[in-house]
Amino acid sequence: xxxxxxxxxxxxxxxxxxxxxxxxxxxxxxxxxxxxxxxxxxxxxxxxxxxxxxxxxxxxxxxxxxxxxxxxxxxxxxxxxxxxxxxxxxxxxxxxxxxxxxxxxxxxxxxxxxxxxxxxxxxxxxxxxxxxxxxxxxxxxxxxxxxxxxxxxxxxxxxxxxxxxxxxxxxxxxxxxxxxxxxxxxxxxxxxxxxxxxxxxxxxxxxxxxxxxxxxxxxxxxxxxxxxxxxxxxxxxxxxxxxxxxxxxxxxxxxxxxxxxxxxxxxxxxxxxxxxxxxxxxxxxxxxxxxxxxxxxxxxxxxxxxxxxxxxxxxxxxxxxxxxxxxxxxxxxxxxxxxxxxxxxxxxxxxxxxxxxxxxxxxxxxxxxxxxxxxxxxxxxxxxxxxxxxxxxxxxxxxxxxxxxxxxxxxxxxxxxxxxxxxxxxxxxxxxxxxxxxxxxxxxxxxxxxxxxxxxxxxxxxxxxxxxxxxxxxxx
Amino acid sequence: xxxxxxxxxxxxxxxxxxxxxxxxxxxxxxxxxxxxxxxxxxxxxxxxxxxxxxxxxxxxxxxxxxxxxxxxxxxxxxxxxxxxxxxxxxxxxxxxxxxxxxxxxxxxxxxxxxxxxxxxxxxxxxxxxxxxxxxxxxxxxxxxxxxxxxxxxxxxxxxxxxxxxxxxxxxxxxxxxxxxxxxxxxxxxxxxxxxxxxxxxxxxxxxxxxxxxxxxxxxxxxxxxxxxxxxxxxxxxxxxxxxxxxxxxxx
Numbered sequence: 050x051x052x053x054x055x056x057x058x059x060x061x062x063x064x065x066x067x068x069x070x071x072x073x074x075x076x077x078x079x080x081x082x083x084x085x086x087x088x089x090x091x092x093x094x095x096x097x098x099x100x101x102x103x104x105x106x107x108x109x110x111x112x113x114x115x116x117x118x119x120x121x122x123x124x125x126x127x128x129x130x131x132x133x134x135x136x137x138x139x140x141x142x143x144x145x146x147x148x149x150x151x152x153x154x155x156x157x158x159x160x161x162x163x164x165x166x167x168x169x170x171x172x173x174x175x176x177x178x179x180x181x182x183x184x185x186x187x188x189x190x191x192x193x194x195x196x197x198x199x200x201x202x203x204x205x206x207x208x209x210x211x212x213x214x215x216x217x218x219x220x221x222x223x224x225x226x227x228x229x230x231x232x233x234x235x236x237x238x239x240x241x242x243x244x245x246x247x248x249x250x251x252x253x254x255x256x257x258x259x260x261x262x263x264x265x266x267x268x269x270x271x272x273x274x275x276x277x278x279x280x281x282x283x284x285x286x287x288x289x290x291x292x293x294x295x296x297x298x299x300x301x302x303x304x305x306x307x308x309x310x311x312x313x314x315x316x317x318x319x320x321x322x323x324x325x326x327x328x329x330x331x332x333x334x335x336x337x338x339x340x341x342x343x344x345x346x347x348x349x350x351x352x353x354x355x356x357x358x359x360x361x362x363x364x365x366x367x368x369x370x371x372x373x374x375x376x377x378x379x380x381x382x383x384x385x386x387x388x389x390x391x392x393x394x395x396x397x398x399x400x401x402x403x404x405x406x407x408x409x410x411x412x413x414x415x416x417x418x419x420x421x422x423x424x425x426x427x428x429x430x431x432x433x434x435x436x437x438x439x440x441x442x443x444x445x446x447x448x449x450x451x452x453x454x455x456x457x458x459x460x461x462x463x464x465x466x467x468x469x470x471x472x473x474x475x476x477x478x479x480x481x482x483x484x485x486x487x488x489x490x491x492x493x494x495x496x497x498x499x500x501x502x503x504x505x506x507x508x509x510x511x512x513x514x515x516x517x518x519x520x521x522x523x524x525x
Numbered sequence: 526x527x528x529x530x531x532x533x534x535x536x537x538x539x540x541x542x543x544x545x546x547x548x549x550x551x552x553x554x555x556x557x558x559x560x561x562x563x564x565x566x567x568x569x570x571x572x573x574x575x576x577x578x579x580x581x582x583x584x585x586x587x588x589x590x591x592x593x594x595x596x597x598x599x600x601x602x603x604x605x606x607x608x609x610x611x612x613x614x615x616x617x618x619x620x621x622x623x624x625x626x627x628x629x630x631x632x633x634x635x636x637x638x639x640x641x642x643x644x645x646x647x648x649x650x651x652x653x654x655x656x657x658x659x660x661x662x663x664x665x666x667x668x669x670x671x672x673x674x675x676x677x678x679x680x681x682x683x684x685x686x687x688x689x690x691x692x693x694x695x696x697x698x699x700x701x702x703x704x705x706x707x708x709x710x711x712x713x714x715x716x717x718x719x720x721x722x723x724x725x726x727x728x729x730x731x732x733x734x735x736x737x738x739x740x741x742x743x744x745x746x747x748x749x750x751x752x753x754x755x756x757x758x759x760x761x762x763x764x765x766x767x768x769x770x771x772x773x774x775x776x
Contacts, residue, residue, distance in 0.1 A: 296630050300602055303629035304558060307651035311564045314654040318568060341651055342735060345631060352632060360634035376704055377730055380743045404633045404733050411736050418738065 063238035067231030074227040075220070082216040089212060093205050094184075098165060101186040104136075104198040112190055120196070121149040135201025137170065137183055143193040152197065160195075161187055167202070182206055241270050245277065250510075257285050257358065288357050295355065299348050306344070310337050346475045349408075353482035364509045365403045367438050368393035368431040374410045375429050378418070386423030389414075393431035397438045400509040401487045409483040412476040413442045413502050421446030421499070438508050443501040454493040454500075480504075549575045550665060553592065555585030555599040555611065556627070565598075568654050569661075582606025586614055594622050596664055598657075601628035601639065609642040616643040623664040627652075636733060655767040659719045666718060678713040681773040683752065683760055685713055699751050704729070708748055712761070712771040721768035745769055 111119045117140075124138045128151045139150030147153065156168035170183050185199035244262060251259045260281060261274035313334050317327065375391030382389035399406070410429070417427045421444045430441045477493075480502075484491040489506040552574050556562040562578055569576045577592070579585035582603035589597055589611065597615075601608040612624050623646075626639040631649035639647045645667075646660050678685040682695040690706060692699045701709065708729050712720060722741040726732045745761065753759040762770050 296602075296635075299631065300629040303631065303650045304561075307629065308558065308561045310651035311561050311654065315564045315568060318571065318654070337651070342737075345649075345735075348631070360632075361637060373730065376702075377732075377740055377744075378738070380747055381738050381740055384743060402633055403731075407732055408734050411732075411734075415737055 061235055061239045061242070063235035063242070064231075067235045071224065071227040071231045075224045078220050078223040082219050086209075086212055086216050090209055093209065094165075097184055097200055097202070097205065098186075101165075101184070101198050101200060105186050105188050105196065108138075108196055108198065109188065109190070112196075117148075117190075117192065117194065120190075124149045135181070135204070137185065137197070137199035137201070139195075139197040141195040141197070143195070145195060148194065150197070152199075155195070155197075156183075156185075157187075160189070161185075168199075170199075170201075245273070248277075252281065252358075257288065291355055291357050295348075295352055295357075302344055302348075303341075306337065306341055310334065310341075313337065343475065346479050350475065350479050350482040353479075353486040359402060359405075359486050362400050362402060364398050365401050365406055366395060366397070367399050367406065367440060367506070368395040368397045370403065370407060371410055371429050371431045371440065374407060374414065378411075378414050382418060382427060385418065387418065387421055388426045389429070390426070391429045393429065394433060397431050397433050398509040399438045399487070399506045401506070405483045405486065409480050409504065410440070410442070412480045416476050416502075417442060417444040417446065417500070420444075425499075433508065436508065438506040440504040440506070441501060443496045443499060445496065445499040448495055448498055448500045449493060451495070454495070549573075550595045551575045551577070551593065552661070553577045553579065553585070553588055553594050553597045555579045555582070555589075555597065555603065555608065557581055557600060557603050565654075565657070569658075572658060574661075582608070582611055586611045589615055589622070590618060590620070596661060597622055597624045598661070599624060599626060601626055601630060601635070609639060609644070612643045623667070625657075625660060625664060633733070653766075655719070656721050656723060659721045659724060659767060662718050663715060663720075663724065666715070678710065680713055680716050680760060680771060681758065683713070685709060694752060694756065701748075701751060705744075705748055705751065708744060709752070712769065715771070717770065717772040719764050719767045719770050724768070 108120055108123060111123045115122075120140055124140055127136060127138055137150075137152055139152040139155070140148040141155050142148055145155035145157075145159065147155070152170065156170070157166060165184055165186060167182060167184050169180050171178055171180050182202040183199040184202050185197055188196045190196055248259050248261050260278045263271050263274045263278070265271065313330055316322070316330050317334070371393040372391050372395070375389060375393075379389045414427070414429070421427060425445050427442070427444045430439070430443075432439050432441075481491045484504055484506075487506055489504050492503045492505075494501045494503060550573075552569060554562060554565060554569070554576055556565065556578070557580055559580060562580070566576045566578050577588060579588050583605040585597075585599060585603065586606060599608040599611055603611075608626055608628075612626070615622065615624070624644050626644040626647045627650055628635055628639060628647065629650040636647045636649075645664055648657065648660060676687050678687065684693045685691075685706075686693075687710070692701055692706065692709065708725070711725065711728050720728075723735070725741050725745075726736075749759070749761050753761055758774060760771050760773060762772065762774070764770055
C-alpha cells in the first residue's frame with residue numbers, strides 16, 4: 050500500500066489513463082481547429098487572387114483595345130475605389146518609374162519573384178495615415194511597361210488573426226477541460242480503488258470484520274465491492290473453522306498430556322517415595338515436558354503456516370525488544386564464553402505480536418548459543434533500511450552449508466540439526482513461520498565465517514515515511 | 526514450567542500456608558476432565574486448601590455466584606458454558622474473586638482473550654502442580670495487600686527505595702542494573718512466596734513462552750551475587766522443583 054501511496058494520485062493507472070485521454074483530445078482539437086484555420090486562410094487568399102487576376106486581365110484587354118492611354122484612363126477611373134474596397138493600381142515604365150496609379154513608388158526591387166508578391170503601403174488620407182498589407186499581381190505589358198494590381202489585405206488579415214486567437218483559445222480551453230475532467234475522474238477512481246486497498250490492508254493486519262463499502266450506485270465498483278465482500282465472508286468463515294479445528298486438535302493433544310503429567314506429579318508427592326521409583330518418574334516427567342515443548346512449537350508452526358492471519362496485531366518496538374532480549378541472554382552467553390552485543394535502533398516499530406517476535410529473536414539467539422563455540426561473538430542489530438525493518442543476528446560460529454540455509458525458510462524443514470548436538474531442529478522452522486505470519490522474510494546468509502540471519506519486516510503504518518502521509522492527506 | 530518437577534516439600538510448604546492464612550482458604554475448581562480434576566483436588570487439599578469441584582460450566586457459574594470463595598480455578602473449554610463466559614458473568618455481577626484460567630489451547634491470543642475477559646492469570650496445560658500452587662499463592666496474596674503501596678520495600682536488612690531506585694543491604698549500597706532492580710522488586714513484593722521461573726519470565730521480562738536456556742537461573746545467580754555475597758543469612762533461596770523464594774530464614 051505504501052508503494053502506491055508514495056506517489057499518490059500521479060501513480061495511479063486511472064491518472065495515467067486520463068492523462069492519455071487528455072492528450073488524445075488535445076491532439077484531435079488541434080488537428081480540427083488547425084485544419085479549419087488553414088482551409089479558411091487559403092479560401093480567403095484564393096478569392097483575393099481570383100479578383101486580382103480578373104483585374105489584371107481586364108486592364109490587359111484595355112491595353113489591347115486602346116494602348117497605354119486606355120490603360121491610364123482606366124486606372125485613373127478606378128483609383129477612387131481605394132477608399133471603398135482598398136484597390137491598388139500602378140502603371141510603370143520599364144525602369145519601374147510611375148506612369149499612373151495610386152501608388153507613389155514601385156514597391157519591389159525590380160520584378161518580384163513570387164506570383165503573388167506582398168508589400169506594405171502607407172495610406173495618406175486626410176487626418177490619418179496607416180500602413181496596410183497589400184497582396185499584388187504584376188504583369189509586363191507587351192511594350193515593356195509594368196502593370197501592378199493589388200488589394201488591401203488588412204480586413205482579411207484581421208479576420209485571420211481573430212480566427213487564430215479563437216483557435217488558440219479553443220485548444221487551450223479544451224486541454225484545460227480535458228485535464229480537469231481527467232484529474233477528477235482519476236481522483237474519484239483512485240479514491241474508490243483506495244477504499245478497496247485500505248480495506249484489504251486492514252483485513253491483512255487483523256481487522257477481519259472489515260468490509261468494502263457498497264455505496265448503492267449499482268455501478269461496477271459496487272459490483273466489485275459486493276463480490277470482494279463475499280470472498281472475505283468466505284475467508285473469515287474458513288479462518289473461523291480453521292481456528293476451531295486447530296483449538297480442538299490442540300485440546301485433544303494437550304488434555305491427555307496434562308492427565309499424564311498431573312498423575313506423575315501426584316506420584317512424586319507421595320510421602321516416603323523410594324528412590325527406585327522417584328528417579329524413573331522424574332526422568333519420565335522431564336520427557337513429558339520436552340514432548341510438551343515440541344508439541345507447543347509444532348502447534349505454533351502449524352497455526353502460523355495454516356494461513357490464518359495474525360490475531361490482534363499491535364505496534365511493537367522491535368529495537369527495544371531486541372535490546373531487552375540481548376540483556377536477558379547476555380549473562381548466559383558470557384557463562385558460555387561468548388560475547389553477545391546489541392545495536393538496536395529504538396525507532397524501529399513494526400506491526401505484530403510482541404510474544405511471537407520475542408520468540409523469533411529468542412530462537413535465533415538460542416540457535417547461535419548452541420552452535421557458536423566458546424570465544425565466539427554474537428551480534429543483534431535492528432535498523433531501518435529502505436522502508437523496512439531489518440533484524441540481523443550474526444555470529445562467527447561454524448555457519449551452515451548453503452543448501453541447508455536455503456531450506457531453512459520452508460515449513461517443517463529440519464535444518465540446523467548438526468550432528469552430536471541435541472535439539473529438535475524445529476527452532477528455525479518456527480522462526481520462519483513467525484516471520485511469514487508477520488509478512489516478513491527470513492534469509493540465512495554466510496557471515497564469512499559464521500551465520501547471519503536477516504529478518505526483513507514491513508514497518509508499522511504508524512511510522513510511515515513523510516511522502517506517504519503527504520499523499521494520504523491528498524487523497525483523503 | 527520447564528523442568529519443574531513439582532516435588533512438594535510438605536514440611537516447609539505446609540508451615541508456609543498456615544502462617545499466611547488464618548482461616549481455611551476456599552477454592553473452586555471448574556474442570557470437566559474428572560481424572561485430572563480428582564488429582565488436582567487431592568493435591569490442593571494436601572496443600573491445606575478447602576476445594577470444591579464443579580464438572581461443567583453452568584454448575585461452575587452457579588457455585589461461583591453462590592459461595593464465598595477466595596479463588597476460582599477454571600478450565601477454558603467446558604461443556605455448557607465456556608470458562609471465559611463464566612468470568613464475564615462473574616465480573617458483570619461485580620464479583621472480584623481472583624480467577625486463574627487453565628487452558629489447553631495455549632496460543633498467544635488465547636492468553637490475551639483470557640486476561641481480557643477478566644481472568645487474573647493464565648496457565649497452559651499441561652503444567653507442573655508446583656506452578657499451579659505458586660500462582661494460586663500469588664493470586665491469594667495479591668488481593669488484600671494490593672492497596673498498601675509502599676515506596677520502600679524491606680526484607681530483613683535489605684532495603685529497596687523505589688523512588689530513589691536505591692538498594693541497600695545492612696546500610697551498604699548495592700549497585701544493580703535496571704533489570705536486576707526489577708527482578709529484586711518482583712521478589713521482594715512476594716516475600717516468602719515461591720516464585721517460579723515462568724512467573725519471573727512473565728513478570729520481569731514480559732515473556733510468555735519457555736526459552737530453552739536457563740536464563741532465569743543465571744539472572745538469579747547474578748542477583749544473588751550482588752545481594753547475598755558475604756552475607757551471614759542469604760535471602761534468596763532455591764525451592765527445588767519450583768523456583769525461588771526471597772525470605773529471611775529463622776535458624
